[in-house]
Amino acid sequence: MFNRPRIIPCMSLQDGNMVKTVQFKNPRYLGDPLNAISIYNTKGVDEMCVLDIAATREDVKPDFALLEQIAAEAFFPLSYGGGISCLCDVETIISIGFDKVILNTEALRNSQLIADAADSIGSQSVVVSIDAKRDFRSISKCWIVDGTQKTSVKPVEMAQKAEQYGAGEILLNSIDNDGMMNGYDTKLVRDITAVTSIPVIACGGAGSLDDMRTVLQECGAHAAAAGSLFSYYGKQKAVLITVPEEGDYEKAGITTRRGC
Amino acid sequence: MKICILDYGMGNVKSVANMLKTLDQDVAISNNPEIVNDSELLILPGVGSFDKGITSIEHRSLDTAIYEHVNAKHKPILGICLGMQLLGEASREGKLKGLGLIPFHCERFEFSSKADLKVPHVGWDFVELAPRYKLGSAIRVDKDRFYFTHSYYAICDNPDNEWMSCRYGIRFTAAVRQEKVFGVQFHPEKSHRFGMDFFKRFLIEIH
Numbered sequence: 252m253f254n255r256p257r258i259i260p261c262m263s264l265q266d267g268n269m270v271k272t273v274q275f276k277n278p279r280y281l282g283d284p285l286n287a288i289s290i291y292n293t294k295g296v297d298e299m300c301v302l303d304i305a306a307t308r309e310d311v312k313p314d315f316a317l318l319e320q321i322a323a324e325a326f327f328p329l330s331y332g333g334g335i336s337c338l339c340d341v342e343t344i345i346s347i348g349f350d351k352v353i354l355n356t357e358a359l360r361n362s363q364l365i366a367d368a369a370d371s372i373g374s375q376s377v378v379v380s381i382d383a384k385r386d387f388r389s390i391s392k393c394w395i396v397d398g399t400q401k402t403s404v405k406p407v408e409m410a411q412k413a414e415q416y417g418a419g420e421i422l423l424n425s426i427d428n429d430g431m432m433n434g435y436d437t438k439l440v441r442d443i444t445a446v447t448s449i450p451v452i453a454c455g456g457a458g459s460l461d462d463m464r465t466v467l468q469e470c471g472a473h474a475a476a477a478g479s480l481f482s483y484y485g486k487q488k489a490v491l492i493t494v495p496e497e498g499d500y501e502k503a504g505i506t507t508r509r510g511c
Numbered sequence: 512m513k514i515c516i517l518d519y520g521m522g523n524v525k526s527v528a529n530m531l532k533t534l535d536q537d538v539a540i541s542n543n544p545e546i547v548n549d550s551e552l553l554i555l556p557g558v559g560s561f562d563k564g565i566t567s568i569e570h571r572s573l574d575t576a577i578y579e580h581v582n583a584k585h586k587p588i589l590g591i592c593l594g595m596q597l598l599g600e601a602s603r604e605g606k607l608k609g610l611g612l613i614p615f616h617c618e619r620f621e622f623s624s625k626a627d628l629k630v631p632h633v634g635w636d637f638v639e640l641a642p643r644y645k646l647g648s649a650i651r652v653d654k655d656r657f658y659f660t661h662s663y664y665a666i667c668d669n670p671d672n673e674w675m676s677c678r679y680g681i682r683f684t685a686a687v688r689q690e691k692v693f694g695v696q697f698h699p700e701k702s703h704r705f706g707m708d709f710f711k712r713f714l715i716e717i718h
Contacts, residue, residue: 257634295703297635298658323529326703328658345558348525350660350701373559373593375631375660419631419660450629473629 256467257297257474260481264303273430275398287492288324294494298328306334308397322348341368355380356395369417379413380422381406410443421451428456435466444471460503515550516540519567521557527700547576557593562605587691587717595694613689614668628680631662638675638685649716655705657697
């Protein structure tokens with residue numbers, strides 16, 4: 252049996268470019284998304300998340316034309332988030348070749364969209380993402396609109412709500428750890444996986460495969476996502492789209508998955 | 512080969528076409544009776560719920576076209592994911608009847624809380640070819656992995672219809688077949704080189 256958990260590169264888009272943020276700020280230009288896709292194809296990644304980090308903030312629709320180009324090149328599972336505000340957006344994303352939609356701002360403001368999406372495209376295709384940020388007392392809250400608006404909702408509450416409304420997965424992102432490459436917010440991941448029975452994808456902070464091993468094998472995450480880890484090389488953070496080889500995962504101890 | 516991917520408004524029809532086009536196949540995404548009629552292979556893709564799927568097929572009179580293609584003309588059909596489940600007789604997910612082309616029904620994965628297994632089953636897995644289909648088959652999948660995302664799985668009335676199997680908590684049927692009717696629970700179109708290889712060999716096998 253193939254027993255390694257999913258490792259998922261996260262691609263952030265802004266104005267059609269691939270970028271990478273630090274704590275959701277200072278997007279750095281990385282290159283053309285289609286180039287990265289062709290590398291991911293060759294390397295055979297497990298899956299990819301595409302996130303438009305400006306669409307909701309700028310109140311624009313997803314860039315369907317670009318997404319269609321991405322989907323035409325990518326022969327692996329694709330999810331998309333950013334600027335999805337109605338069921339018609341959900342259905343368009345799927346019809347142009349994506350497998351899952353990622354709902355964030357709208358999922359929190361109007362959770363009925365989670366249920367409507369699940370009803371239309373199936374719950375396995377509906378991912379609710381939670382962008383969590385801790386305050387000075389280390390209390391975590393959900394932030395929306397690309398991490399620019401604080402809410403009073405706790406990530407644990409949002410995760411449970413997402414599951415109740417029929418989400419098939421949770422993409423759990425830590426704003427504090429985003430781009431820091433110092434490891435995931437392991438407490439946050441533990442808190443969420445403890446209260447949900449749907450798969451949780453941990454995101455935000457991965458700096459090494461060992462960070463991934465920790466979150467997968469000690470915190471209950473079902474999959475590990477990362478941006479910087481797949482985009483940078485070396486201490487100077489030179490831009491280089493890379494994907495580890497199977498042997499690297501094995502060496503890092505990312506080997507066991509439940510159910511095999 | 513002239514391939515028609517049935518467009519019945521359920522999900523990701525484009526990605527199947529994208530992969531088949533890279534294999535230089537003559538692919539149409541359609542629900543036009545003439546194109547369906549003219550095709551050598553039908554593909555029934557699909558993501559979504561069982562009842563919505565079968566309703567959408569019937570709404571477009573595609574059920575008649577499928578029966579004509581399979582039963583009258585003895586031409587092959589391949590169901591993918593929900594498309595595979597719809598080839599069966601029923602599913603625990605819905606109340607309506609399936610196409611009934613192969614005698615199986617679908618059950619939901621149920622695990623004890625102790626097992627700590629998530630539903631849906633999402634991720635990559637190896638599949639195993641049933642011994643009776645190994646000999647003389649173009650398909651060799653035992654070392655290939657495929658992408659799965661599903662909460663329901665097929666249970667065949669007749670074990671001979673089990674084409675491939677996989678494990679998730681339990682051993683389950685990952686693909687079904689009967690004469691020229693084929694169905695795979697996984698997504699070959701999303702399984703990069705392994706999926707590409709599956710399609711190549713499948714097209715040889717049915718040729």
